[in-house]
Amino acid sequence: MSLDPVLARIDADLPQAIARLQTLLRIPSISTDPAYKGDCDAAADHLVADLSELGFTASKRPTPGHPMVVAHTDGAGPHILFYGHYDVQPVDPLDLWDNDPFDPQVEDTPKGQVIRGRGSSDDKGQLMTFIEACRAWKAEHGTLPGKITIFLEGEEESGSPSLIPFLKENAEELKADIALICDTGLFADKVPAIVTQLRGLLGEEITIKGPSKDLHSGMFGGAAINPVRVLTRILASLHDDEGRITVPGFYDGVPELSNSLRASWENLRFDHEGFLGDVGLTTLAGEKGRMALEQLWSRPTCEINGIWGGYTGEGFKTVLPAEAHAKVSFRLVGSQDPHKLRESFRKMVSDMLPPDCTAEFKAHGAGPAGHMDTSSPAFEQARSALSDEWGVEAAYVGCGGSIPIAGYFKTYLDMDAMLIGFGRDDDQIHSPNEKYDVESFHKGIRSWARILAAMS
Amino acid sequence: MSLDPVLARIDADLPQAIARLQTLLRIPSISTDPAYKGDCDAAADHLVADLSELGFTASKRPTPGHPMVVAHTDGAGPHILFYGHYDVQPVDPLDLWDNDPFDPQVEDTPKGQVIRGRGSSDDKGQLMTFIEACRAWKAEHGTLPGKITIFLEGEEESGSPSLIPFLKENAEELKADIALICDTGLFADKVPAIVTQLRGLLGEEITIKGPSKDLHSGMFGGAAINPVRVLTRILASLHDDEGRITVPGFYDGVPELSNSLRASWENLRFDHEGFLGDVGLTTLAGEKGRMALEQLWSRPTCEINGIWGGYTGEGFKTVLPAEAHAKVSFRLVGSQDPHKLRESFRKMVSDMLPPDCTAEFKAHGAGPAGHMDTSSPAFEQARSALSDEWGVEAAYVGCGGSIPIAGYFKTYLDMDAMLIGFGRDDDQIHSPNEKYDVESFHKGIRSWARILAAMS
Known part of the structure; x- marks a missing residue:
């Protein structure tokens, strides 16, 4: 099925997609604080309703903590599992926010438009890129491009206490040919990236x-x-x-670090002065004798x-x-x-x-840390699709953050995972004034449409 | 004028004296927290009213912070300045209090009756010992035993920012022959003490x-x-x-430490194991090679x-x-x-x-630290009066706490000070469940009556 009309529909539908993201961001689903338990539940209900409307068989699945959302649709091609999380970090110190963290607004900034609010980047904005790609595909072709399972967690920001038991109990249902995890960023704000190692x-x-x-x-x-x-x-x-x-x-x-990975990371010409400069710093403060990307x-x-x-x-x-x-x-x-x-x-x-x-x-x-096996063909298909969308060769990179889900998918579902995301270093995730660039959201949706087309 | 009927009246009037202290304790005059500014003001008003009723010429004196209370009465004999403070420490963590810190109650404990509440010992209970001694003397003899100025501060627990300017501006009015400061304790809970050095x-x-x-x-x-x-x-x-x-x-x-003071402190046979044991500790944690009283x-x-x-x-x-x-x-x-x-x-x-x-x-x-000159005859008069009341020889001791007022009286009013108080080590001042023993309060009042008699 043709990709071009899907991309055109994504472009035309962007204002509505942003409005749908804002609706999700208004739910203060802070998982670590028991006071927001009802809001986590409401976020799960909202996603179940949205996915059901898209034609998924979607359900809210109870756990001892916050619920999981699981949605399936049938189709041809490989079985793809998409993972994201609907819970968010606490918002304190609240007085450092310029606006209500749960009243997201689209703002013009010198670097372009952003959607500002808690979870806009981590991870509600990111998970919605995939759902919006599915929505556009479905609207254009009446069906989704393959057999897709969407799996959304509500405890990622609070240590995922229910995740491993849930994966074990539902292994048959969740196991797919490949997992796509959308909780990471672009490299240096510009280069699309697939994370192959995580701390x-x-x-x-x-x-x-x-x-x-x-x-x-x-x-x-x-x-x-x-x-x-x-x-x-x-x-x-x-x-x-x-x-x-x-x-x-x-x-x-x-x-x-292996010599080959060291050479490839050196090749990225990481601007560590700019990276630190964005947060008011000048000097690498970590282990002496290590380059910035190693640190x-x-x-x-x-x-x-x-x-x-x-x-x-x-x-x-x-x-x-x-x-x-x-x-x-x-x-x-x-x-x-x-x-x-x-x-x-x-x-x-x-x-x-x-x-x-x-x-x-x-x-x-x-x-534990995670390491991906990049020899699976899905990695090169995704890398090529990302390079096409962003006009620059996508990179295999590391990630300093901890996204244990990739390791759990390997351990409990025997499934490789690709970590692809569109966040930027200045998104201020976990901090006041978190934002997601409208460009990240828009091209993120288009990236998933291309990746789904390439893999199906 | 005779002392015995004054002491008898103090004994008979004790329940009413406790009730008057409770009234003062109910005012949450936390000086360090701006939210309680009105309460500090109310505590000053309350004391002005009480002292006026006793025949003092009393007034609330504004400062850039919380007001001072100054009260005078004429009489024969040396001019005595009495100092105390009506402000109290914050009460957090509130959940460690067994009762409302500002709803003081008289409790029976294995060691005797106590008055429990913030400020009961530091310093409202202590300053009321002097006022109650004056009240009994006045009631019995129709006059006070000498020329007395009462000077009460409302910023002692928040660094006394207004104190020095106030002393400077009102030096003529406040200067007396000797200052009495009631903000210290008994030695080892039993021995009446006059503090001669303060950190x-x-x-x-x-x-x-x-x-x-x-x-x-x-x-x-x-x-x-x-x-x-x-x-x-x-x-x-x-x-x-x-x-x-x-x-x-x-x-x-x-x-x-001088050899003579070291010998005198060793003579006190300070039970440091009991002192630490009362707060769940066993081991001196300070500078190595120093005895407990030095530390x-x-x-x-x-x-x-x-x-x-x-x-x-x-x-x-x-x-x-x-x-x-x-x-x-x-x-x-x-x-x-x-x-x-x-x-x-x-x-x-x-x-x-x-x-x-x-x-x-x-x-x-x-x-700075304070050191008293004990050669003034008032020191021996007070020591003798205290020994009579408590049935054990009163001691000259040091104090680990900081009561800078004594140094300020010397510097700005060129006046010696005697630090005499009736607190006990287990009063939990600055901590949850602060208390003042009814015995401290009762014998404290009697002690001041004896000291006033000896000095007049």
């Missing part, structure tokens, strides 16, 4: 406890242990002066994502606090084992505790 | 800024600087392995009173935060210069900043 993620929350209650720092200071001081000492020791992480055994399974894609990291303890309000309170807390995460590469590293991290922290202090730990997700 | 306080708030906005730790982690990591590294470096503080020049002006009274400290940055809510957010914050305070001794140390601390922090990070500082009070 894993290990999340930990630590609570250090000392005195049985908050103390007066005048009455007790100098004699009583301060858990915030203990916590800062432990956290400060997680990196050495070279920027390497000191958790015992941390570098087990961390491979050096971002193929080296593991340790970050403090949150810290709190004692008095944090206006003014001053001379308290010696009873507790101190931090959220710490590790990005993993190669064959680093998140479960082994969790134990090693906990032991390291516990070993550093002075008398009278205890540490409590809360696990927040553990996913 | 000073320097408060600083640091903000470390890095990226221009919150970043995604997957997209930027490994290449972008994390201000929380920078902050923990700086804070962790403030103490060396011996527990000594590393700010350059910090120990300039820190004296060693608490005559050695300087550095404490982190609050820390915050990044995502601190439920669940997990893989953010690389743009900013990190801490509130840090130093307890000072001897002739340590708070202003010089503030500069030295700021320079040390700034010198440790990596590229792309900046530090902003906010000053939160700076008061």
